[in-house]
Amino acid sequence: MACINNNFTKIPENYLFSEIAHRVAEYKASHADASIISLGIGDVTRPLCPSVIQALHQAVDEMADEKTFRGYGPEQGYKFLIEKIIKHDYNSRGISLDTDEVFISDGAKSDLGNIGDLFDFSNLVAVTDPVYPVYVDSNVMAGRAGIMGKNGRWSNIVYLPCSSENKFVPALPKLVPDIIYLCYPNNPTGTTLTKSELKVWVDYAREHGVLILFDSAYEAFITEPDVPHSIYEIDGAKDVAIEFRSFSKTAGFTGLRCGYTVVPKTVTASTSDGSHIALNRLWNRRQCTKFNGTAYIVQRAAEAVYSEQGKKEIKQNIDYYLTNAKIIRDGLSYAGMKLYGGVNAPYIWAKTPNNIDSWTFFDQILTECNVVITPGVGFGPQGEGYIRMTAFGNRDNCVEAVKRIAKIF
Amino acid sequence: MACINNNFTKIPENYLFSEIAHRVAEYKASHADASIISLGIGDVTRPLCPSVIQALHQAVDEMADEKTFRGYGPEQGYKFLIEKIIKHDYNSRGISLDTDEVFISDGAKSDLGNIGDLFDFSNLVAVTDPVYPVYVDSNVMAGRAGIMGKNGRWSNIVYLPCSSENKFVPALPKLVPDIIYLCYPNNPTGTTLTKSELKVWVDYAREHGVLILFDSAYEAFITEPDVPHSIYEIDGAKDVAIEFRSFSKTAGFTGLRCGYTVVPKTVTASTSDGSHIALNRLWNRRQCTKFNGTAYIVQRAAEAVYSEQGKKEIKQNIDYYLTNAKIIRDGLSYAGMKLYGGVNAPYIWAKTPNNIDSWTFFDQILTECNVVITPGVGFGPQGEGYIRMTAFGNRDNCVEAVKRIAKIF
Incomplete structure (x- = not known):
């Protein structure tokens, strides 16, 4: 009989982004009207540039x-x-x-x-x-x-x-x-x-x-x-x-x-x-x-x-995301959060307030601000007490998410 | 120091299709005018159908x-x-x-x-x-x-x-x-x-x-x-x-x-x-x-x-290749070759004449007919004494290749 690679049985079943999706779905089920903004998964939102198309x-x-x-x-x-x-x-x-x-x-x-x-x-x-x-x-x-x-x-x-x-x-x-x-x-x-x-x-x-x-x-x-x-x-x-x-x-x-x-x-x-x-x-x-x-x-x-044109076009998209990153950094650091990254990267890493754990802060941000972020502990034990936010959303959502999070500080 | 997966060192360096490409290139180098037709690698030649496009x-x-x-x-x-x-x-x-x-x-x-x-x-x-x-x-x-x-x-x-x-x-x-x-x-x-x-x-x-x-x-x-x-x-x-x-x-x-x-x-x-x-x-x-x-x-x-239209279009292409297969089967079996497959598949498997080995027959077909086929032994020891021909070429090439191979019988 075929024997599996037993190393597969060692990997915990829960995967970070499925757990996030699960918690968001659960919240939505009881808050159908909530307008939820995601600063969670690191996926782009700008369409492909004209040269690529x-x-x-x-x-x-x-x-x-x-x-x-x-x-x-x-x-x-x-x-x-x-x-x-x-x-x-x-x-x-x-x-x-x-x-x-x-x-x-x-x-x-x-x-x-x-x-x-x-x-x-x-x-x-x-x-x-x-x-x-x-x-x-x-x-x-x-x-x-x-x-x-x-x-x-x-x-x-x-x-x-x-x-x-x-x-x-x-x-x-x-x-x-x-x-x-x-x-x-x-x-x-x-x-x-x-x-x-x-x-x-x-x-x-x-x-x-x-x-x-x-x-x-x-x-x-x-x-x-x-x-x-x-x-x-x-x-x-x-x-x-x-x-x-x-x-x-x-x-x-x-x-x-x-x-x-x-x-x-x-x-x-x-x-x-x-x-x-x-x-x-x-x-x-x-x-x-x-x-x-x-x-x-x-x-x-x-x-x-x-191509020359292609380079210009993708730079516009990258600048767009980097401006989002700046909006997150400026807005939330003004609100009192301790922030890292976001200058040479589309990710902002932030300390949770009062050393609360990542998932507790995730739940707080989800329920009080209707914003999805990624709990830092999902990336390893040293990420406990941090969260990750991404700058890949659209501008209006990004501005709105920052406003909502800033309010609770 | 990083240790490699030593199983990689066991695999013989020569890969079937690289060896074929090598022999064809060598032949071409000394026969620049040769018009070579390939019945070798199993790759399609018909363009994507309109529904897919x-x-x-x-x-x-x-x-x-x-x-x-x-x-x-x-x-x-x-x-x-x-x-x-x-x-x-x-x-x-x-x-x-x-x-x-x-x-x-x-x-x-x-x-x-x-x-x-x-x-x-x-x-x-x-x-x-x-x-x-x-x-x-x-x-x-x-x-x-x-x-x-x-x-x-x-x-x-x-x-x-x-x-x-x-x-x-x-x-x-x-x-x-x-x-x-x-x-x-x-x-x-x-x-x-x-x-x-x-x-x-x-x-x-x-x-x-x-x-x-x-x-x-x-x-x-x-x-x-x-x-x-x-x-x-x-x-x-x-x-x-x-x-x-x-x-x-x-x-x-x-x-x-x-x-x-x-x-x-x-x-x-x-x-x-x-x-x-x-x-x-x-x-x-x-x-x-x-x-x-x-x-x-x-x-x-x-x-x-x-889609209904898509199904019709891909069937046309498959019929085209199956007609090629029939041309190869009919032409070469008339010439005296022993052939298998090609009825429910785009591949025709053939016995080499007089039990000569696959690579010798490959070389003969390449140099005498300017047609590339695949030596059966490349697919395993039991393939020795056989060759594989594919029906994926265009019609004219297929007809011409059959004519050329039939001539040497």
Whole structure:
């Protein structure tokens, strides 16, 4: 009889956003007239920009004609898109990459989950706390997490606490891990590392042979000059880091599905006989075996993001969200809340008042303000006593939500 | 230091279609004028049908408007598509399914690869031989295959030989496996099982607690009445089988990327403590953690396949390919080749003349006829002495290729 991967039984059934949805539905059931505004889930609301729409229509028409129809594309993605990515996202920052070092996919979540296929279950993994749940859950499924303790932490995962006390800059771990996930600009805290702060991690990884999985899905929101957009802006990172990027937040592709992963050919890991092997080759093999490429029309849409007009249009949307972030920060900090992030990121991380716990504050904001936020503890034990708000809503809702929350202070 | 999943080092570097591409490129380099026709890779050539194109344009326009824009969709897929699938692909054949038993994805290859996440590495896996390489390679990566023997077979995989001797109907294995992959209509042989032949497997699975992973990506090509389109047409299959489907061949979506997987809630596997657990729950958790849903516009395109007009249009394309298949079968069997399949499938499987090996015949056909076919041995040891031809090309090329090959007999 087929035996399941028993690691699946270890993952708690309740998932953060389902629990939120459940509580909201329950509240709505008894308050049918409530006009609820969500600052909760990190999903965009601005429509796709005109350049992207035009590229989609054009690509769809190509698919209608035998002469221009495209069937299976390369599993790694089309060169036309990879070349644009390298030119605009990397060469422009002094980083060189070969076209076979960039892999197009249906999104960063898939790649961040699937990258685990490449590694042995014995690797020691480190994550920041709070953290995007996918890093942890995908490692639990792969058997790398150990068992869940009463403190909400997995026995085999190294946690790097991030809080207002350390200004959300994690300290190097005492126990050297094999793999570290870093996400900057950070989800959920909206905070960043400066170049010199990120350099500490790259140097540490080089010294100890640690692999960094760097998630820079929010780089398009960076406004300050000293914040690196790519980990490869740090010397030596191409030997130790894989970078994950997405068009989801950059260009509103959450419903269109496109991301990419950079695996420099110089990044290696060890085999059981002690030799080193390039992860580029392994990721290529994984993708060729278990993935069949990203939709052609979606890759054309992503390409349009890099045209002069496309760049202007997506910048307008990003500015729109960053203005929302400023409205939240200004309004709620004036009301007395302690806030972090929101300057180089679409997320604002806030201390709950009087140290009440995240879920209690969630319920209070839901019932008294009819606003949905995300309880910080959902991102890890260190998130207790914090909440996350997102700037992805529309302007009127954002202004109204801030007014309502400010009132209760 | 990060340690790789050492199973990756076991997979031979040469992949069937890269080796073919390599030999073709080499031939072209010294024969620049050769007009080469491919009956090789199984990719469609007909453009998307008008109903699908129209649905795509309409969905793209929705994404341009704030009021109709869609961000993240359900990881499991939109209900509008799932309901159409259940009604047209299942209810119409007397099969009932709940909407949470169907999962939309970016294609059957992803699902067939990723389903392995759910199972322990200790499971004994059976495959037919010859076989679609993804089943085997994804199990090698997961550590379920053992080591590759000199006979081209993995030590821990149970092979079910299919050849002209048993009319491509595999015999039940002597050693009971935990998981069996079945693909009907079959890739690569183009052959099928009748209802009573498939019933033997369902009964066997029920009796021995075996899980069947049933790939019916080619069901739309079935023309004969006694050939089941879905494994759930067989009584009791909903307790033992997961079914994988794709719009790739049905509606020409190879470049658009959409498939679906049916996991009935009654299909279970055992946990380490001997209890049973529903695979539906596990697959849902896997997809929610490591996948973020299929593009909205692509799901609207798939929905259009089920409209009255859409059905007519995709049938025209399928008839076109089946006519190609008939041209290949008639032309080459008249020339003296022994052929199988091509009646309920877009693939024709053929014996090489005089028992020469697959690659020698491949080279002969390439150099003497300038036609690319796929060597049968690339699908497994039992494929030695066979070749696969596909009916997915355009009509003129198909007719010309048959003429050229017939000449050398």
